[in-house]
Amino acid sequence: MNVSLPHALLGLLAVEPRSGYALTEALGNTGIGRHAWHAGHSSIYPELNRLHRLGLIEVTDEGARGKRTYGITGDGHDELRTWLVDAPVTPPVARNEIVLRMFLLSSLDPDDAINILQKIVTHAESEAEEMRLIRHTYPDEIPAGPAGFGHIAAEYGLRADEAVVGWAKWAIGQFERRVSPTDPLPSPPI
């Protein structure tokens, strides 16, 4: 079983108590939700109730509009730690649409391919730039507490984007070589 949502929630609650709404924001489209694990509120609320039934989290505060603030319990901490230490480094199931597109482009005109690749490079570069801005707000040290999460994630996003840029440019070079009339490739040996 590879369900990581409960552990994502436990991890966030281990840092500081939050409501389901706050967790939904954290796992939304910024920081941890953007680069590590995304989830919508319709997954989060039932999961919180489940974790509560299991005694891994507890209600530490209640506020207006039915708001419940959850905190992690001792059992929750144990569960989190056990999972982290015991679980092997899992082989992630590949589902990378960018890379898939690269393949598919190979089956089309090299001109089309280079064109779309260029778009990929542009997109990844602008995202990387965004990440660098985040990093520059704390150039030397990642902040402790919840803010640090966002920075570790941003650093990963930056490096991942840079890898995509480098790779896409390399691939463009490969396609250009194929287009080049002075250096035609032999047909596939099928």
Add this chain to the structure above:
Amino acid sequence: MNVSLPHALLGLLAVEPRSGYALTEALGNTGIGRHAWHAGHSSIYPELNRLHRLGLIEVTDEGARGKRTYGITGDGHDELRTWLVDAPVTPPVARNEIVLRMFLLSSLDPDDAINILQKIVTHAESEAEEMRLIRHTYPDEIPAGPAGFGHIAAEYGLRADEAVVGWAKWAIGQFERRVSPTDPLPSPPI
């Protein structure tokens, strides 16, 4: 709609006709299936029948054991090209367990964290080494035809692994700084 499996199949069939079994191998645990898009036979066979009904692929050969070899049709080519050109560079939904673990590690002892990070580094490095071996079989030029697919994928895998290694080492540095008694971090300003 972001379903990429049909396009993965069309792309593979655009290169050369294959059977469902061969496609299952291609989308298994090597090359394209490892780094771009993974799928099992229980997804592939029904999808092939669907594509066949839609006239996007055709049976080009039948062999022993009920084997059917499929090829892409003109309509299939059109569909593939349309999707590639029209579809925007999709924002991928983040579901990266490695990065998630990084977050969760932050909530534990720095010693535990560094320990597990080291395992991640080791794992990524051995995978990267594997990829370099593949690349060395064609140092200068990626092969045309289906073999080229695997090489583009391997190149991506290599760069992605290298990014993980660099990032994990950076993160270890961050944690070590936190552990260091000479330079303690202030508590989170909650």
Add this chain to the structure above:
DNA sequence: AGCGTCATGTAACCCGTTACATGATTGT
């Protein structure tokens, strides 16, 4: 009053994985 946000919840649907199932062919 009305709009935007805060806050939680449920149900239908889509898709992928795991497991169940079957049988032919090839190599030893």
Add this chain to the structure above:
DNA sequence: ACAATCATGTAACGGGTTACATGACGCT
């Protein structure tokens, strides 16, 4: 004979997304 591989198929289950639903609070 027997095992491994080739080859295809279906069903149960799990988990996520989208959409449906509801209501309180704060600001203008």
